[in-house]
Amino acid sequence: MSPEELLQKMFAAAVDAAQPRHCLPAHLPPAPAGRTLVIGAGKASAEMARVVEQHWPGPLSGLVVTRYGYKVPCERIEIIEAAHPVPDQAGLEAARRILALVQGLNADDLVICLISGGGSSLLPLPADGLSLADKQALNRDLLKSGATISEMNCVRRHLSAIKGGRLAAACFPARLVTLAISDVPGDDPINIASGPTCADPTTCADALAILRRYAIDVPPPARALLESGAGESIKPGDARLANSETRMIATPQMALEAAAAVAREAGVPAHILGDSIEGEAREVGTVMAGIARQVARFGQPFEAPCVLLSGGETTVTIRGDGRGGRNVEFLLALGVALDGHAGIHAIACDTDGVDGQEEIAGALLAPDSLERAWAHGIRPRDSLANNDGHGFFQALGDSVICGPTLTNVNDFRAVYVGAVASASQG
Template identity: 55%
Template sequence: MTANHITLLRAGFSAAVQAAQAKYALPPYLPTPPSGRTIVIGMGKAGAAMAQAVENAWQGDKSQLSGVVVVPYGSTLPTQRIRLIEAAHPVPDHNSVQASQQIHQAVHALSADDLVICLISGGGSSLLSLPATGLTLEAKQQLSQQLLHSGASIDEINIVRKHLSAIKGGRLAAACYPARVVNLIISDVPGDDPSHIASGPTVADPSSAQAALQILQHYAIALSPTIQHGLQSCAWESIKADDPRLARVQTHVIATPHTALQAAATLYQEQGYTPLVLGDTIEGEAKEVAKVMAAIVKYCQKHGQPAAAPAVLLSGGETTVQVKGNGCGGRNVEFLLALLITLKDQFPYAALAADTDGVDGAAPVAGAFITDQSWNKALALGLDPMDYLQRQDAHQFFQRLDQQLITGPTQTNVNDFRAILLPA
């Protein structure tokens, strides 16, 4: 494998990220300006770029435009009318609560002539955090940490989040009533269900408090009496589809993982590679998904099916990592490490796996890349790949190997991107 193959992998990732940028995806979905005020609210890793895109493309009276959007630390962009507040991800902090309170206040006492534009993207569940009545931030933080390390899927985690919140699960939409609400969403979840993206603050929630309780019990997470009672009594139930306060809510998903994968597929095809898109909703343990992908790669290499080299296997979704060792997790790097352990140096290949938001797990690293030379390079450095995998310490492994992918904040989030290149 050559440096050109790594460059090509990086180019595919860049194409995927670029396709999901708000400045391209958002303007066509902006609603007609109202006779009253326009309030822009939002939450998520793409929040700053989305707010900027609204300001640049808005055709109404900009003196009637204002708002509050909460974004991760270090990801702000210049805005004039929409105020950006920084908060923590993936575990909420006090800024998450203050931002939620200010967003709640921004939509207080609106009229039917007013418009709320809600900008939603992945990461919003943590950034927008207002604990349910009787629940403390500290209790939510502790529970969030446990859930993130439990191996629970993102859908399961978000069902719990919605039922421990005073603002998610449709509650923010209810607070906007009777104003018209237009949701503009960049999806980071498998299946693109708006009720799961940022835990659905402005859409109806089909899940139940009982379901949230069952998820917590399934993953053996200890519950305080307050949480137990709040969920069992249904005192913390979310907003359902028949609630009249949701009658004026309109939702548009403006960018998706599929969008990103198709952009990468087009780039690779132009470079002479046959793209095989395996899906954008792939879930499961990262290391187990890697075994399946490795099997497909081997079959392609041996039989030329389902794609013959030169080819590239593309996939997205959101895998999970059960952090039991002393590492910091990272589903994309764990996927790659498991893939490397399976494929080793058997034949020419290169692979890249990264989170499109630029952060894989708790580390400020998007992901990593490997080639058929990485196995022997690791052994020459005295690294034991299996030891790093067992300790969920793949980030450290790829740092030692000098094969990390570091992008900084990408201003979007359409979930994981995985590409496995098979040259001719």
């Protein structure tokens, strides 16, 4: 098996490990005495809803919202598609309908909430006084600012009528069980879809500090909401959350462990460096190149051959006008730093099948990638400066395109380091 084949097989295993059909059924709660209502949002929510339908022993109804192109057929749960990563009117209407569905429930009823990555933009119900246009403008600015996912979600929670525990409060006194697929570093449920069913310890002041930190132009209604404290979310200890629990059914770590098992079965040691690595994608790529070089040259901290695995969510501060995403930015920076180092191959993909805003999961890097780019008249450093990772790897025919995976445990990165080179190799 070639290094490229092994890396692609590992990515497929990582995605498969997070499929709802594998990880959801064991977490379903017992049927209630009253009604069962299914709601949710995220890139995996439609597939999660289908699995709930297939395994639920009694009647149920509900509504979930997912990204355009991620809809799957369900018989009793309505599926609505909306925009990601910048919200649209369809998402706003879906959020309104979900909030209306949970009104008037009683203590005998059960709400199953299906939450996965992408839910923040798919539930864009602005707080009183804000418009969808305000939310869209802030989302665009946050996405290109370089803010971390936790920082972005802190702002979103305090400008929302449904996030930051507000959906859970609306479900009270019904029992609420949230089944979550984590796409965030640390698996903190308040950061998965901005925590619509979770208590939020952060504050309006925290959100304002983040907006100042990244010099983001705040619409006057949003600033007034935050400065007045009227945007405070549901806090820990709120009595309306007493009947609520969250079950994490799939995480980045689970996906990395599945990929590591594939490598080991192929006779290649695999080492998980972390499931929650953050930072600028190009800087993470440069650091990972230094680790791979140390392995190749000195056998430290691991003997080669081996695979170095990592997950999490890096960020990209947009400087150019190219076509890219976090994973191809990481991979291009890795390639530039490795400069054609023999025996080192890599893959970096988003487990939802979309890196950035294109239907491209990520790409593969080979020792000859830079050489082939130059032969095409492409300057790798210029592509990196222009945030043009997709343009770079597409020109080489090395993009990874798998279509919607119907799950999402965020970024998957694997670096294969071949046999130890001589100490003179740089």
